[in-house]
Amino acid sequence: MKNSHERDDEHHEKMDDVNLKESFSLSRDALGRLVFCDQEGWEHIDVKPIRIFPISDPEHWIAICDADGNEVICIEDLNQLPGQVRHLLLEELGVREFLPIIKKIMGISSRFEPSAWHVETDRGETCFILNDEDDIHRLSTYRILIIDAHRIRYLIPDMRRLDSASRRVLAHYI
Amino acid sequence: MSENREFPVEFQAQINGLLSEGEIPLAWFAPDLDSRLHYAYGLVVLTNRALISIQPRPQAKHHAFSPSFISKFLRRTKKGDVPDSDRVFKTWSLTSIVSLRASEHKGIGTLHLLDTSHLLTPWKFTTSQKIYAHHLAERFLDIKESAQEKTALTSSLPETTTGVPRDGGNAVLLDYAPAAAPPPARSLFRLFKFARPWTGMIILGFLLSVGSIAAGLVPPYITMPLLDKVLIPYQSGKTVDFHQVGWYLFGLAGAALLAWLLGWARTYVLAWVSERVSANLRTITYTHLHRLSIEFFGQKRTGDLISRVSTDSDRICYFLSVSLLEFGSDVLMIIMTAGILLSINPFLALVTLCPFPLVLWLTHRVRTILRRGFSLGSRAWADMTSVLADTIPGIRVVKAFAQEQREIDRFQECNTRILQANDRINTTWSFFGPMVTLLTDAGLLVVWIFGAWQVFQHHITVGVLTAFLAYIGRFYARLEAMIKMVSAVQRTAASAHRVFEILDRVPSVPEVVNPVVPGRFRGEIEFCNVGFRYGSRQVINNVNLKIRPGEMIGLVGPTGAGKSTLINLVCRFYDVFEGAIMVDGIDIRRFSIEGYRHNIGMVLQESFLFYGSIAENIAYGKPDATRSEIVKAARAACAHEFILRLPDGYDTLAGERGQFLSGGERQRIGIARALLIDPAILILDEATSSVDVETEKEIQRALENLVQGRTTIAIAHRLSTLRRADRLVVIERGQIIEVGRHAELLEKQGSYARLHRVNLEMAQSMAQ
Numbered sequence: 001m002k003n004s005h006e007r008d009d010e011h012h013e014k015m016d017d018v019n020l021k022e023s024f025s026l027s028r029d030a031l032g033r034l035v036f037c038d039q040e041g042w043e044h045i046d047v048k049p050i051r052i053f054p055i056s057d058p059e060h061w062i063a064i065c066d067a068d069g070n071e072v073i074c075i076e077d078l079n080q081l082p083g084q085v086r087h088l089l090l091e092e093l094g095v096r097e098f099l100p101i102i103k104k105i106m107g108i109s110s111r112f113e114p115s116a117w118h119v120e121t122d123r124g125e126t127c128f129i130l131n132d133e134d135d136i137h138r139l140s141t142y143r144i145l146i147i148d149a150h151r152i153r154y155l156i157p158d159m160r161r162l163d164s165a166s167r168r169v170l171a172h173y174i
Numbered sequence: 175m176s177e178n179r180e181f182p183v184e185f186q187a188q189i190n191g192l193l194s195e196g197e198i199p200l201a202w203f204a205p206d207l208d209s210r211l212h213y214a215y216g217l218v219v220l221t222n223r224a225l226i227s228i229q230p231r232p233q234a235k236h237h238a239f240s241p242s243f244i245s246k247f248l249r250r251t252k253k254g255d256v257p258d259s260d261r262v263f264k265t266w267s268l269t270s271i272v273s274l275r276a277s278e279h280k281g282i283g284t285l286h287l288l289d290t291s292h293l294l295t296p297w298k299f300t301t302s303q304k305i306y307a308h309h310l311a312e313r314f315l316d317i318k319e320s321a322q323e324k325t326a327l328t329s330s331l332p333e334t335t336t337g338v339p340r341d342g343g344n345a346v347l348l349d350y351a352p353a354a355a356p357p358p359a360r361s362l363f364r365l366f367k368f369a370r371p372w373t374g375m376i377i378l379g380f381l382l383s384v385g386s387i388a389a390g391l392v393p394p395y396i397t398m399p400l401l402d403k404v405l406i407p408y409q410s411g412k413t414v415d416f417h418q419v420g421w422y423l424f425g426l427a428g429a430a431l432l433a434w435l436l437g438w439a440r441t442y443v444l445a446w447v448s449e450r451v452s453a454n455l456r457t458i459t460y461t462h463l464h465r466l467s468i469e470f471f472g473q474k475r476t477g478d479l480i481s482r483v484s485t486d487s488d489r490i491c492y493f494l495s496v497s498l499l500e501f502g503s504d505v506l507m508i509i510m511t512a513g514i515l516l517s518i519n520p521f522l523a524l525v526t527l528c529p530f531p532l533v534l535w536l537t538h539r540v541r542t543i544l545r546r547g548f549s550l551g552s553r554a555w556a557d558m559t560s561v562l563a564d565t566i567p568g569i570r571v572v573k574a575f576a577q578e579q580r581e582i583d584r585f586q587e588c589n590t591r592i593l594q595a596n597d598r599i600n601t602t603w604s605f606f607g608p609m610v611t612l613l614t615d616a617g618l619l620v621v622w623i624f625g626a627w628q629v630f631q632h633h634i635t636v637g638v639l640t641a642f643l644a645y646i647g648r649f650y651a652r653l654e655a656m657i658k659m660v661s662a663v664q665r666t667a668a669s670a671h672r673v674f675e676i677l678d679r680v681p682s683v684p685e686v687v688n689p690v691v692p693g694r695f696r697g698e699i700e701f702c703n704v705g706f707r708y709g710s711r712q713v714i715n716n717v718n719l720k721i722r723p724g725e726m727i728g729l730v731g732p733t734g735a736g737k738s739t740l741i742n743l744v745c746r747f748y749d750v751f752e753g754a755i756m757v758d759g760i761d762i763r764r765f766s767i768e769g770y771r772h773n774i775g776m777v778l779q780e781s782f783l784f785y786g787s788i789a790e791n792i793a794y795g796k797p798d799a800t801r802s803e804i805v806k807a808a809r810a811a812c813a814h815e816f817i818l819r820l821p822d823g824y825d826t827l828a829g830e831r832g833q834f835l836s837g838g839e840r841q842r843i844g845i846a847r848a849l850l851i852d853p854a855i856l857i858l859d860e861a862t863s864s865v866d867v868e869t870e871k872e873i874q875r876a877l878e879n880l881v882q883g884r885t886t887i888a889i890a891h892r893l894s895t896l897r898r899a900d901r902l903v904v905i906e907r908g909q910i911i912e913v914g915r916h917a918e919l920l921e922k923q924g925s926y927a928r929l930h931r932v933n934l935e936m937a938q939s940m941a942q
Binding site: 050051052053054055056057060061063065069070071074076137139145151153 | 787789801802805814815817818819821822823824825827
């Protein structure tokens, strides 16, 4: 265990210096899994890309983890990658991540929790149950994260951009 | 190093007579009990040559010896009245005394004076004298030791305490000392200090008040000519000028409109000001809280402090913005109304105002009753709050022992007391409110009777009477509102008092006037004769240790030996009582506190996570850290990979309302937090003791990254944690008893070897 970690640490240090374009390759195998192949030819099958800062900085800082959840590489800037790898990563992230962005609050069932929220998101209309007003988190002044009863998260990137009816609903909580 | 407290007044002359030339008093204390534990006031003085005692003669009357504070209280004998013959003097030369030992038992202390074979004398004292008795005994020990070493007193004690001048005896007690309690009314006046930045706005608000009230008083004045010159003549068949009516009506409407406009502006301006005053007060209180040392927070209940900053300041705000505003305008209104009434008809005015003193007297009576009721109520309320503050955090214990019903009963009991207190207030209040109304009506009746009679006598016109009735109605209505102020004032004064109690507290870790702003330390730490007490309990005693830059020191010893206190001293949560702690050769009290603490990283037994994202928590000590710094610190702390598994990575919310993290995970975030600020000095206070052995191994790996290149002081109960320490320091009863490497200490067969053996046995019995 310890040895593999030490190897990982060395790995990272090397990675920082080497041009990312040449340091690894990424492909999709016949089973639809992502295969990561590092500089020395080590293959990691079924790797997952993970955004490290999915809310505060989703466009940068992508980690690729192997099947056990151990990080194999961390990419700070996607633009440094060859186009095809970047495309593959974004495609995978697109299917993997689910953080609906609320565009409009159509209505809530009650002012008191638990309440049913009817919302329009970037992925279509949906309904969810809010268990507790503590589940509405204020990430920054206008950025709101709502976590529903099933721990699914919904983001409001800027509450000023909502229409006035939606804002009025939120004002009760924020 | 001589004693800097003044002798008690009544002993001054005598003691000065007893001192020979060149004899310097080093310490004194006043035993206040005789051998039978009756009050008897004496004095024991330690000088550089001898120990002098003054004791009352056993048969003498005790009051003659009462110290100045008591005799002042009893107004008995004047100072210096005590005849010398009633006192017994004794002197022992220092060479004749072998030891001086202070001990205490159940609040009664004894100072034993021994020669080689005998107890020469015991002095008894109450706890009030404890510190001074101990101090005297210690000074005696110092003299004895330095005499033995045949070294000069001055060279044996490094000149380290000069950095910060402080009163040696009382400094540690500053935070404990109750703040002087000013009367509540004084507290209210002190609020004006916070209003000073907005003086201009306040004056504007006041002028608007005067204006709006004056405008409000115009309409009844206009009704006078309207009745007398227009309506009544018209009714009696005379021709009148209808244009005049228009003017009067226009005046009425104008006055109402003006009163509305000015009232609006006044309310807005004054509310605006009061919001700012109370916000200012809140910020100042909270800022001041942060300046107070850890000691203060140990003394106060968290709930109590929170309510002082939030509820109490809010109550003050409400008072300033609503109650005071109304009160001010009511006073103005009453004065102006009284003025108008007097100007129209002095005689009628005097009759009208005659129930007024009665109302004032009644108010005063009710106020005393209410005040008692309110203080009872607020105490009951505080009790209830502390039941809540007690049980909600301890809910797991309550449930585990199935004591829900008992807690409910406890709450119920407090709640009943609140109910009773409020019932009492309501009883008074329900009587008082209508009583004032009755008096108002009586006042009106008096005006009607007297006014009607005056009209019959043709002394006044109907218009004047109508105006009077209109004014007097307003007058008493406002009076009623003013009386409601009574309770508001009482409540607010109490709140203001509670807030000022915090503000008056003096921080016990003072910042020096011209602090040295440290850059990055090399990390050399030196303890020079460090001593510290909590109250009178000596916790650290004469600790001397030099730590090289980059060295790792492990502190071992039983619980209560003073390990954590030593660390608290290094962090300057408290200041040393004796001696000094030097970092890079400079007394740490000379550094600015903020700059100094930037150089110190700490990992505690439980890493506290604030509400916020994991990234924010890691960057707590350095809010401007870049994302790559945060990730790097997390990697070094072995936290990166578990963070990646969290739903939102580094943006996952942690803390009280956030994601649940295990003890080991929290600890690694704590380590990352310490790593990020890259401190020169690192403190590990039981960093691994709250996690299981498996997790400890992982944390250990993180710690190894952290320790590298930093001066580290680590406390651990599991000796295995301290494997990598360069030196181990064994502490018992506040003193260093062994220092050395693991192997050296084992060879010594001392305390460490014993601890090690116990640790091993524990590990083995667990393995079996």
